[in-house]
Amino acid sequence: MPTETILYIILAGIVALLLALFQYKFKVKSMSKQYMLFTFLRFITIFSVLLLLINPKFEQLKLTTVKPKLLVAVDNSNSIVQLKQDDNAKKALKSIRSNSELNEKFNIEYYTFGTTLNVTDSLTFSEKQTDVSSALEALQDIYKDEVAPTILITDGNQTFGTDYEFSSYKQPVYPIILGDTTTYVDLSIRQLNVNKYAYLKNKFPVETILVYNGKETVNTTFTVTAGKQTVYSKNITFSSTQNSEVLQFTLPANHVGLSAYKAHLKPLETEKNTANNIKNFAVEVIDETMNIAIISSYYHPDLGMLKKSIESNEQRSVSILKPSEIKSKLNDFHLVILYQPNNQFKFIFDAIKTENRNAFIISGVQTDWFFLNNQTKAYEHDITPQTEIYQGVFNTNYATFIVDDLDFESFPPLLSTFGEVTFFTPFETLLYKKYGNLTTEQPLLATFEADGRREALLLGENLWQWRAQSFINKKSFNTFDNFMGKLVQYLASTKRKTRLVVDFESFYEGVNNVVIKAQFFNKNYEFDGRETLQIKLKNKETGEETELPFVLKNNNYQVDLSHLLASEYEFTVKASNENISKSGTFTILEYNVEQQFLNANVTKLNQLANKTSGKSYLLSSYDSIFNDLISNKKYATIQKSTKTTLGLIDWKYVLGIIVFCLSLEWFIRKYYGLT
Template sequence: MPTQTLLYIILAGILALILALFQYKYKVKSMSKLYMLFAFLRFISIFLILLLLINPKFEQLKLTEEKPKLLVAIDNSSSTTQLEQDKNAKQVLQTIQSHTALNTKFDIEYFKFGKTLNALDTLTFTDKQTDVAAALDGLKSIYKNTIAPTILVTDGNQTLGSDYAYTSYNQPVYPIILGDTTTYIDLSITQLNVNKYAYLKNKFPVETVLVYNGKAPVNTTFSITSGTQTIFSKNITFSATHNSEILQFTLPASHVGVTTYKAILQPLESEKNKVNNVKHFAVEVIDEKMNIAIVSSFYHPDLGTLKKSIESNEQRAVSILNPNEVNPKLNDFNLLILYQPDNQFKSIFEAIKADNKNAFIISGAQTDWFFLNDQSDYYEHDITSQTEMYQGVFNSNYTTFIVDNLDFNSFPPLQSAFGELSFYGPHEILLYKKIGNITTNQPLLATFETQGRREAVLLGENIWQWRAQSYLNKKSFNTFDNFISKVVQYLSSTKRKTRLVVDFESFYDGTNNVIIRAQFFNKNYEFDGREPLKIKLVNRETKAVTELPFVLKNNNYQVDLSQLPAAEYNFTVSATNENISQSGSFTILEYNVEQQFLNANSGKLNQLAQKTEGASYFIADYKSLLKDLLSNQKYVTIQKSSKTTQGLIDWKYMLGIIVFCLSLEWFLRKYNGLT
């Protein structure tokens, strides 16, 4: 407490004593015990009031003990069951949970992981994929400023994501290796590459990688079957020196639709794991290819980006042309993408109006809006000589077609002409403009339909940066390519809008989630989220019927069918209160990547432990890890001190004492007949 404050308190005591004595000593000739009590109560009251006015500050020192964190992350993927290690994993968990000394020393938190990291509730060992790197990244983001050694209970077999052996995880990792490192004789199909689509009466290429793990020479047969028919077969010999083979061949596309195939590498009698000798795949055969033209009078990175994104769907072919090359070939294209139009596009716009063709207009810093305003009867843009950078904000209420939010807030802004775009009719905004931190009601990407013709307008160039950012966000171009594909699919279709729209794939590969989406519209074609939707599925082989409700999520309905067994299904999506339904079919391929492993990947786990300054342990010796953690002097309880300053005015009981003293003085004076 400062010396100045202490002097104020002494002066306050002297002043309070003087005032109390003046009240009761000065006016009376002698001090009785009663008057001495009155003087004392008055002194206390005045002194405490003066103390509150001075409000001295008191410092409090609080000591707390903080135990180090211990993170336990357990592999919940089906490979744990495949290697018969599920009981061992549960035993490790029970031992740690019941270990008194360990729980006394550490603050233990539990997680499970497969494709994603989650807090541990129960272990099911049903996850279809494993991403160890993603699990470590998740723990790193949560405990980046905390001492948190990590026990990783896993077989080390990863099916997707980056290599976890090169992680930047900043905590010591102690892997408990589930499984053994014994080498078994094994034949496997490690990879099979095939296009998703093929064209009728053509042949499509197939590439497969076959691997042998063993020393003695063996003979086997690789074959491809479809139904009961074998359509490709080849005899193969492996040895210790010739332990892999790449086969490249073609298969005929004989009929339209989805055809499923089975690749079989004839197993050896002594093989322990025969699941990895079979791979299922499917190809959708179509009878025509959609042709799309990207028209531009100059070169720009956006042109190549659009071509790559659109052609990621092999049903589509893209040609990049200048305006003078389009007219002779106009009827060859299902859709025209006009990139930053100017006067050179005049004949193209005339042909679009004459043939009532759909178009996708992309504007930017070099767009001639004088020309474009003159050509369009449906919208008009302000004419300025300035440009602006606009970021996209996703409109979750967009209902023209089903599209996902790609986290557009993380995407770089696009460059476009400054000003507002005014529409003269009904339209829907997919992306709003955002300038700095302000989201406007102006469109960055909008779609509309008039007189049977569809058009989209994107007000910004440098969309190639969006594709690059999408890759940084998702480690894949697929999400951005799917977004562009949805826009192109809408623009290239001439089907009238229906009140019930169902979005699904022809087949699912068995490793990713099987999600079917739907949208329901009222009679004014406005999205209606009040209508209950349900799906009825029929397994073509077993005739088993499954009915499930859809769940409303943002601007669409969704149902997760990931738990369905691999088979071919017919389905019908119907509205409960109205006689509206849509039907279709899809195939779930039989493939579980987690069942392809024979043993634990101890090499990668040892490398991870060494890199993070931890240590690895086999499951048979996991109790040694617990002893080592208890004896490790790096992990000790830390005593932390915190100093707080509190003013006397915050002590509420001071007011109670003042009120009590004044009240008692008043009562005693009245009781003794004093005024």
């Protein structure tokens, strides 16, 4: 406490005493015990009031003990069951939970992981894929500023994501390795690559990688069948030195629609795991391709990105042309993308109006808005020499077609001409402009339909950066390419809008989420979230029928069918309140990547433990992990001190003393009849 405050308190005591003595001493000639009590009570009252006015500060030291964290992450994927290690995983988890010394030293927090990290210790072993790296990254984000050694109970087999062997995880990892470490003789189809689409009467390429694990020379046969018909076959010999084979061949596309195939590598008599000898795949055969033209008067990275993104769907072919090169070819294309148009595009706009064609216009700092404003009656943009950058904000109420938010706010801003755009026709905003921290009502990407044609307007260049950021976010270009594909599909279509739209794939791999989406529109073609949609499914092989409701999510209805068995299904989506329905078929391919493993990946788990200064343990000796963690002095309980400064005015009992003294003095005076 400062010296100045102490002096004030002493002075307050003197003043309080003088005032109390003046109140009672000088009014009577002699001090009785009664008046001495009054003087004391008045002194306490005045002194307490003066103390509250001075409000001295007191420092309070609070000591707390903080135990280190211990993270337990258990592999909840289906490979644990395939390796018959589910009971061992549960036993290891139970041992950790029941070890009193370990629980006394650590605050233990439990997680499971498969595709993602989950806060739970409930084990189902139903996850269809394993991403160890993603689980470690999530734990790193949560406990980046804490001491948190990690026990990883897993077989170490990862099916997708970044290789965890190269993880930058900062905490020590102590893997408990589930699975047999013995090496068995095994044949497997390691990988099979095939395009999703093929064109009628053409041949489509197939590439497969076959792997042998063993020392003796063996003979086997690789076949591909379509139903009961064998469409490809080859005899293969493996040895200890020739332990892999890459086959490249072509198959004919003879009929339109979905064609399902089964690749089979004949197993050896002594082979333990035969599930990895089979891979199912499918190809959708189409009889025509969609031709799209990107027209630009100058070169820009966006052009190549758009071509790459759109052509990720084999049904689409993209040509990049200058305005002068398309005069005689315009009728060859289903859609034209006009990149930063200027007066060189005059005849193209005339043709679009004459033939009532759809278009996608992308503007930027090179766009001639004097020209563009004169070419359309649908909108008009302010004309300024200034430029600005805008981020995109997804409109969750967008209902023209089904599209998902790609986390657009994490994408780099697009470069655009400063100013507002005014629409003279009804339009739907897909992305709003965001300037700094301000989200505006101005569209960055909008779609509209007028005079029987469809058009989209994007107000910004450097779209290539969005695709790159999407890859950083998702470790894949697929999400961005699907977004562009849906936009192009909407613009290229000439079909009249229907009130019930169902979005689904022709076939799904067994490891992927089988999600069907739908939109329902009222009679004015406005999205209606009040309708109840039901889907009726029929398994064509077994005849079993299932009916499930759709769930409303943002601007569409969704139903998750990931629980279905691999088979061919026909379905009907029906609106409950109106006589509107849509039907279709899809196929779920039989493939479980978690069944492809024979034993634990000991090598990678050992490398992870060594890299993070941890230690790995086999099932036969994992009990020693408890002594190692308990005796490790790096994981010590820390005593933390917290110093707080508290003013006297915050101490409520001082007010209680004042009230008590005044009340007691008043009561005694009244009792003795004093005024």
